[in-house]
Amino acid sequence: MIGNRELFGVVLMRELLWRCAWKKVDWRKLLFLGVVMTIVGVLVPTYAFPHTVNMWFLSPPLAVSSYVSLNGSMQLREALTEARVQQFPPVSAASVLSPNTTVPSKNKRAKVSRTRNSLLKRRKKKSKENDESKVVLPPPRSPIPPRMQRFIWSLSPNDALIYAKREIEHAPVVIDDPYLSAHIFRNISVFKRSYELMETILKVYIYPDGDKPIFHQPHLYGIYASEGWFMKFMEASREFVSRDPEKAHLFYLPYSARQLEVAVYVPNSHNLRPLSIFMRDYANMIAAKYPYWNRTHGRDHFLVACHDWGPYALTMHEELTKNTMKALCNADVSEGIFTAGQDVSLPETTIRSPKRPLRNVGGGIRVSQRPILAFFAGNLHGRVRPTLLKYWHNKDDDMKIYGPLPIGISRKMTYVQHMKSSKYCICPMGYEVNSPRIVEAIYYECVPVIIADNFVLPFNEVLDWSAFSVVVAEKDIPKLKEILLAIPLRRYLTMLANLKTVQKHFLWNPRPLRYDLFHMILHSIWFSRLNHVQIPQS
Numbered sequence: 432m433i434g435n436r437e438l439f440g441v442v443l444m445r446e447l448l449w450r451c452a453w454k455k456v457d458w459r460k461l462l463f464l465g466v467v468m469t470i471v472g473v474l475v476p477t478y479a480f481p482h483t484v485n486m487w488f489l490s491p492p493l494a495v496s497s498y499v500s501l502n503g504s505m506q507l508r509e510a511l512t513e514a515r516v517q518q519f520p521p522v523s524a525a526s527v528l529s530p531n532t533t534v535p536s537k538n539k540r541a542k543v544s545r546t547r548n549s550l551l552k553r554r555k556k557k558s559k560e561n562d563e564s565k566v567v568l569p570p571p572r573s574p575i576p577p578r579m580q581r582f583i584w585s586l587s588p589n590d591a592l593i594y595a596k597r598e599i600e601h602a603p604v605v606i607d608d609p610y611l612s613a614h615i616f617r618n619i620s621v622f623k624r625s626y627e628l629m630e631t632i633l634k635v636y637i638y639p640d641g642d643k644p645i646f647h648q649p650h651l652y653g654i655y656a657s658e659g660w661f662m663k664f665m666e667a668s669r670e671f672v673s674r675d676p677e678k679a680h681l682f683y684l685p686y687s688a689r690q691l692e693v694a695v696y697v698p699n700s701h702n703l704r705p706l707s708i709f710m711r712d713y714a715n716m717i718a719a720k721y722p723y724w725n726r727t728h729g730r731d732h733f734l735v736a737c738h739d740w741g742p743y744a745l746t747m748h749e750e751l752t753k754n755t756m757k758a759l760c761n762a763d764v765s766e767g768i769f770t771a772g773q774d775v776s777l778p779e780t781t782i783r784s785p786k787r788p789l790r791n792v793g794g795g796i797r798v799s800q801r802p803i804l805a806f807f808a809g810n811l812h813g814r815v816r817p818t819l820l821k822y823w824h825n826k827d828d829d830m831k832i833y834g835p836l837p838i839g840i841s842r843k844m845t846y847v848q849h850m851k852s853s854k855y856c857i858c859p860m861g862y863e864v865n866s867p868r869i870v871e872a873i874y875y876e877c878v879p880v881i882i883a884d885n886f887v888l889p890f891n892e893v894l895d896w897s898a899f900s901v902v903v904a905e906k907d908i909p910k911l912k913e914i915l916l917a918i919p920l921r922r923y924l925t926m927l928a929n930l931k932t933v934q935k936h937f938l939w940n941p942r943p944l945r946y947d948l949f950h951m952i953l954h955s956i957w958f959s960r961l962n963h964v965q966i967p968q969s
């Protein structure tokens with residue numbers, strides 16, 4: 432089982448990097464181990480049997496020659512995606528699709544650069560500590576009494592879920608909590624109990640199948656970073672991962688929709704079929720190789736995809752489309768793929784510096800000194816933004832509504848400074864309903880004004896978005912200023928205060944903290960899993 436051997440190497444490497452990043456390790460020892468790991472990294476793939484078992488399902492590009500040309504709307508989406516992804520180095524499709532390539536030189540490069548990165552990390556530690564001081568640490572988990580722990584372990588996965596669901600229905604009433612603000616949650620009692628039970632009970636099985644870079648290789652940079660950061664923390668989690676699938680409550684399909692695009696999409700083909708075929712074959716392989724998929728027809732399986740095409744790449748597999756729990760940035764209920772209550776709206780976050788994901792967070796200026804009522808700058812994708820500009824570009828001094836931010840203006844005041852100096856930040860949908868601006872507005876303490884009909888807001892099942900944001904219907908764009916001015920100052924200040932408390936739930940901490948973005952995503956998937964659980968009548 433070559434796959435396992437490689438996996439072992441990766442696990443060891445990750446463990447090593449983890450330790451040097453977070454515990455003080457002798458740096459000479461680290462460097463030596465790094466060199467050893469690099470050599471192992473080269474040797475293992477070289478000696479490995481050329482046909483890795485877990486690649487058999489990959490069809491070479493020729494197998495998908497029957498290209499069907501898609502709609503105009505799809506072409507627009509492609510233009511968007513290409514514009515958005517220029518920053519990422521392309522991976523050659525051939526090296527990924529050839530079933531007998533293990534891309535050893537690339538692995539080696541990655542490992543060397545990771546070692547170097549961890550050395551750089553040390554230098555950057557100071558600035559990082561500044562970032563981390565922005566975060567209010569959550570209270571530690573209260574220990575689980577041993578009897579309770581034994582009780583939980585004695586339950587089958589399904590019985591444990593039934594137990595959790597009953598407990599949440601009878602959640603003890605929480606009036607106020609020192610760390611969690613009751614104002615931003617729909618029902619703080621339910622959230623708190625559900626979260627604690629997740630910590631006590633939840634075990635996730637991660638399928639080892641699937642090769643890099645599409646699987647198991649987190650991409651931590653840019654606007655699709657959410658899928659990567661989740662993957663990174665999920666695979667590294669000791670708390671939530673079970674190596675024994677029989678003990679698992681959830682099964683994770685650890686792929687990256689962004690990497691799938693890079694590897695499988697033929698540029699300018701306007702054709703997502705190869706991506707769907709790839710995902711169909713992967714799901715079929717998982718269903719044939721393991722008994723777990725067929726047991727629930729994929730209902731206890733989940734995936735996390737931030738790329739706009741996340742939902743469209745699933746459509747050739749009925750169970751994958753309908754049953755699997757999908758955490759998607761593109762959470763559009765009108766497309767018939769994302770289902771509210773079953774699927775999870777994944778926040779889209781822009782990460783400009785993977786080593787300092789918290790850079791620039793916070794620092795909105797005092798409200799009385801914010802000169803701008805409403806701010807937007809960006810490209811004019813999709814149906815909403817041209818309308819927004821039509822009504823508000825250069826129409827009103829309080830409304831700073833631009834296309835791409837003009838250079839003359841950005842030189843005086845950057846995009847981020849604009850956000851920190853505005854009372855409201857307009858977050859209109861692009862080609863798709865989601866926009867990284869929503870989380871940016873949360874980071875920079877500017878109340879988001881969301882304009883995207885059919886969009887399910889992130890963590891909508893637990894968060895009360897009306898407490899810290901404004902949702903405006905697309906048809907009300909002409910009345911935008913009127914709507915914002917109608918919000919009394921007191922209500923605005925409450926929203927702003929709530930926005931600052933919700934911030935911690937949207938942060939990618941360099942190492943996960945309770946209630947942060949990683950845990951919120953996992954919680955939403957757990958919550959959604961509990962929705963399917965039938966409590967037996969008795």
Ligand SMILES: *[C@@H]1O[C@H](CO)[C@@H](O)[C@H](O)[C@H]1NC(C)=O
Binds near residue numbers: 500501502
């Ligand atoms: C094109 O779009 C229409 C409706 O928007 C849809 O019914 C049709 O299936 C689409 N065609 C393709 C090839 O996706």
Ligand SMILES: *[C@@H]1O[C@H](CO)[C@@H](O)[C@H](O)[C@H]1NC(C)=O
Binds near residue numbers: 529530531
């Ligand atoms: C992959 O293996 C097949 C035989 O299984 C061989 O014909 C082909 O040349 C190999 N391709 C590469 C890129 O090594």
Ligand SMILES: *[C@@H]1O[C@H](CO)[C@@H](O)[C@H](O)[C@H]1NC(C)=O
Binds near residue numbers: 620
């Ligand atoms: C929250 O949920 C609990 C448990 O279902 C319920 O008893 C309580 O009344 C709810 N609180 C609010 C404010 O709705």
Ligand SMILES: *[C@@H]1O[C@H](CO)[C@@H](O)[C@H](O)[C@H]1NC(C)=O
Binds near residue numbers: 718722
């Ligand atoms: C699951 O079902 C599929 C389709 O019915 C079948 O091809 C596959 O062999 C089944 N898997 C197992 C492990 O029995």
